[in-house]
Amino acid sequence: MAVDGGTGGTAASGRAMERARESAARMYADDQATKALRISIGEVGPGRATARMRVTADMTNGHGIAHGGYIFLLADTAFAYACNSYGPVTVAQGGQITFLLPAREGDELTASAAERVRMERNGVYDVSVYRADGTILAEFRGQSRTVPGWRPA
DSSP: OOOOOOOOHHHHHHHHHHHHHHHHHHHHHHHHHHHHTTOOEEEEEEEEEEEEEOOOOBOOOOTBOHHHHHHHHEEEEEHHHHHTTTOEEEEEEEEEEEEEOOOOOOOOEEEEEEEEEEEEEEEEEEEEEEEETTEEEEEEEEEEEEOOOOOOO
């Protein structure tokens, strides 16, 4: 898994970047859904992450376009890596997507997640899903909840 965290900043920001990369690596090791769909995790940092996926023929629906569930899954993946970048296990408590344009077989999609607010155990994240040419296809908003003391099996 390639994780790009950037460089520079203070020692505290360096520790935060390292924690984000470690958290992403730990998640990816057991993330069977992401691996099965060949989703790659790109940039990861405190409260942010990117995920990439190529649309395959198996992902298209009866209209010949990418099934919305796959686009949601890609956005949700970037969201998951962003909200788990602080270390403690954090899960989705909700998510909504607005589809703006269709994706087609062969499209290379990127989902870019950014934290909007994090208070106590709750967070709100926005994710843009776009093609390689920069065209935005969908906007996702996810709400997260940190689960203190819980570790995955």
